[in-house]
Amino acid sequence: MTLDLRMPIGLIFTIFGSMLTVYGLVSGDAIYERSLGVNVNLWWGLVLLAFGLVMLAFAIRAVRRRHRETRTIDSTSTP
Amino acid sequence: MQQIHIGAIDYAILIVYFAFVLGIGWALRRFVKSSDDFFLSGRSIPTWIAGLAFLSANLGAQEVIGMGASGAKYGMMTSHFYWVGAIPAMVFVGIFMMPFYYGSRARSVPEYLKLRFDEKTRGFNAITFAVMTVFSSGISMYALAKLLELVLGWNFHTSVLLSAVIVLIYIFMGGLTSAIYNEVLQFFLIVMGFLPLVLLGLKDVGGWAGLTAKLQTVATNAGYAPGAWSASWRHLSSPSANPMGVEWFGMVMGLGFVLSFGYWCTDFLVIQRAMAANSMTAARRTPLLAAIPKMLFPALVILPGMIAIALHVTRGGLLPLGSDGTPNYNLAVPVMLAHYLPSGLLGLGLTALMASFMSGMAGNVTAFNAVWTYDIYQSHIRPGQSDAHYLRMGHAATVFGILLSVAAAYATTRFNNIMDMLQLVFAFVNAPLFATFLLGMFWRRTTGHGAFFGLLAGTAAAAIHHGLVLPQGAVPGLKGAFFGAVLHTYPSEMAQNFWTAIFAWTTCFVATIVISLATRRNKSDDELKGLVYALTPRLTDGAMPWYKRPATLAVVVLALTLVLNVIFW
Numbered sequence: 001m002t003l004d005l006r007m008p009i010g011l012i013f014t015i016f017g018s019m020l021t022v023y024g025l026v027s028g029d030a031i032y033e034r035s036l037g038v039n040v041n042l043w044w045g046l047v048l049l050a051f052g053l054v055m056l057a058f059a060i061r062a063v064r065r066r067h068r069e070t071r072t073i074d075s076t077s078t079p
Numbered sequence: 080m081q082q083i084h085i086g087a088i089d090y091a092i093l094i095v096y097f098a099f100v101l102g103i104g105w106a107l108r109r110f111v112k113s114s115d116d117f118f119l120s121g122r123s124i125p126t127w128i129a130g131l132a133f134l135s136a137n138l139g140a141q142e143v144i145g146m147g148a149s150g151a152k153y154g155m156m157t158s159h160f161y162w163v164g165a166i167p168a169m170v171f172v173g174i175f176m177m178p179f180y181y182g183s184r185a186r187s188v189p190e191y192l193k194l195r196f197d198e199k200t201r202g203f204n205a206i207t208f209a210v211m212t213v214f215s216s217g218i219s220m221y222a223l224a225k226l227l228e229l230v231l232g233w234n235f236h237t238s239v240l241l242s243a244v245i246v247l248i249y250i251f252m253g254g255l256t257s258a259i260y261n262e263v264l265q266f267f268l269i270v271m272g273f274l275p276l277v278l279l280g281l282k283d284v285g286g287w288a289g290l291t292a293k294l295q296t297v298a299t300n301a302g303y304a305p306g307a308w309s310a311s312w313r314h315l316s317s318p319s320a321n322p323m324g325v326e327w328f329g330m331v332m333g334l335g336f337v338l339s340f341g342y343w344c345t346d347f348l349v350i351q352r353a354m355a356a357n358s359m360t361a362a363r364r365t366p367l368l369a370a371i372p373k374m375l376f377p378a379l380v381i382l383p384g385m386i387a388i389a390l391h392v393t394r395g396g397l398l399p400l401g402s403d404g405t406p407n408y409n410l411a412v413p414v415m416l417a418h419y420l421p422s423g424l425l426g427l428g429l430t431a432l433m434a435s436f437m438s439g440m441a442g443n444v445t446a447f448n449a450v451w452t453y454d455i456y457q458s459h460i461r462p463g464q465s466d467a468h469y470l471r472m473g474h475a476a477t478v479f480g481i482l483l484s485v486a487a488a489y490a491t492t493r494f495n496n497i498m499d500m501l502q503l504v505f506a507f508v509n510a511p512l513f514a515t516f517l518l519g520m521f522w523r524r525t526t527g528h529g530a531f532f533g534l535l536a537g538t539a540a541a542a543i544h545h546g547l548v549l550p551q552g553a554v555p556g557l558k559g560a561f562f563g564a565v566l567h568t569y570p571s572e573m574a575q576n577f578w579t580a581i582f583a584w585t586t587c588f589v590a591t592i593v594i595s596l597a598t599r600r601n602k603s604d605d606e607l608k609g610l611v612y613a614l615t616p617r618l619t620d621g622a623m624p625w626y627k628r629p630a631t632l633a634v635v636v637l638a639l640t641l642v643l644n645v646i647f648w
Binding site for chain 1: 088091092095096099102103106107110128260263264267271275279282283418419420421422423424427
């Protein structure tokens with residue numbers, strides 16, 4: 001078994017998403033002139049955050065499932 | 080051009096990315112125990128990861144910057160690189176060639192040539208490939224450092240050093256797995272970093288309808304029919320009707336058949352990713368799965384270039400002009416990033432750009448490692464050593480592969496011509512290779528001598544053709560006509576390249592057949608089992624439900640590609 005790639009991908013996009021969302025909330029309107037007046041940091045930050053969390057959820061579910069499987073194997077092998 | 084100012088948040092994003100890249104290498108280092116782990120990821124990579132890595136190994140500098148530049152320069156016709164070139168080739172390699180690559184247990188493409196033909200064919204391919212990867216990785220490094228110098232004002236030497244050290248560390252620790260994992264991460268970064276750019280650009284020009292309207296001005300200003308920048312097939316009837324200067328036959332044969340099949344079916348850089356897959360089915364599905372996002376990539380990499388040229392012409396002066404007064408198309412994508420993305424998202428876009436350059440380097444370095452260690456060191460220099468010995472050699476090859484790449488990057492800054500010349504030579508070597516593989520895999524009578532001398536003849540034919548023709552407006556020399564006489568003038572460099580490839584392929588194909596018939600077979604039917612189509616038991620996918628079979632996936636991929644071609648006809 002090697003590293004589940006969904007874990008680092010989920011983590012990095014959760015971090016990027018949080019950074020951009022927070023930055024979008026605190027930054028003034030002035031910098032959004034070039035993005036046609038849209039607060040892209042906030043909106044795209046939320047998209048990245050959602051993507052990151054979904055990836056993380058999949059990775060964590062896989063870890064849980066593996067734990068459960070090893071536990072059942074352990075309990076059957078010990079009389 | 081005016082330099083982009085980036086803020087603390089942009090630097091923070093970049094630093095988080097670097098930390099993850101190194102962290103992945105660190106987390107993977109304990110899984111590298113044998114040379115197979117290091118060079119082939121122990122053949123344990125799941126399909127979706129192998130597929131995305133197959134896609135992103137090729138998503139280096141030339142793709143992101145180059146396709147954006149071509150989108151600006153040639154418009155919608157650039158999509159042929161995907162919908163005529165890459166996709167059919169990816170389907171072909173998955174369905175027809177992967178059974179031999181994966182099934183033969185060859186550890187590299189040159190090793191397949193050794194099993195199928197002989198040592199000299201393998202040696203020729205291994206050496207040209209090793210040189211080619213080092214220079215490609217050097218070009219990537221050079222392009223990244225030049226771009227950062229131009230756009231952000233970073234020091235050239237610092238950028239070269241930084242990218243070299245980071246790539247070195249993560250490959251050294253995790254081998255191919257580390258490169259593959261980072262390629263997948265890079266895939267998501269490019270999608271997430273470029274999508275907002277495309278959406279904002281489209282919103283700005285008024286959607287696809289607004290873009291086509293603006294591109295009509297671009298086309299008529301340049302003296303073409305109004306739709307020349309926004310249609311992919313309609314203006315292919317003659318070379319003079321489109322900015323690319325090619326007609327449909329040169330396009331379909333040169334780009335679609337020879338160049339794309341030559342690249343996707345024989346280049347170890349991409350094949351290595353499929354060879355690392357965890358089963359035959361996974362290996363066959365790898366290129367097919369990669370084809371699905373690949374067919375949508377024009378929206379991410381070509382569209383920004385098209386929007387850039389539309390804005391450049393209709394609103395004036397978006398792209399910086401080169402010394403000859405034409406726009407500097409290579410800056411289309413960086414300029415668009417700076418034009419639309421505010422601090423924050425800009426950091427993400429730049430991170431995506433850097434990720435693509437670094438993966439381009441890493442892909443080349445991992446392919447170099449394997450070919451050097453297996454096909455040159457193990458077979459010619461020190462055969463019969465322990466596995467641990469070859470694993471150490473792989474680590475050492477990573478270090479000197481990167482050192483050579485750095486040297487190549489600096490050679491490029493000194494002698495721009497050397498790089499052009501090398502790329503030319505590689506084109507000569509690569510174009511005929513697909514004929515060798517096609518005959519080798521599907522005609523058992525092909526002999527070792529036939530393959531080797533056919534390959535040489537094809538390479539020579541490419542050089543001779545290139546030496547006798549010239550693209551319009553070029554001076555004799557590297558661009559062609561180095562034999563003095565000009566037999567034919569092509570309307571563009573692209574048309575010349577396509578035809579060079581066609582001549583090289585045809586010569587290799589015919590010469591290999593003729594020489595094979597004149598020489599004795601060097602491998603018996605028994606030795607060719609698993610290497611040649613007629614002598615390999617058919618794979619039966621019957622046990623799988625129909626929707627999981629590679630053939631079903633292939634049909635779906637081809638049908639979708641056809642639809643895209645028709646929509647943007």
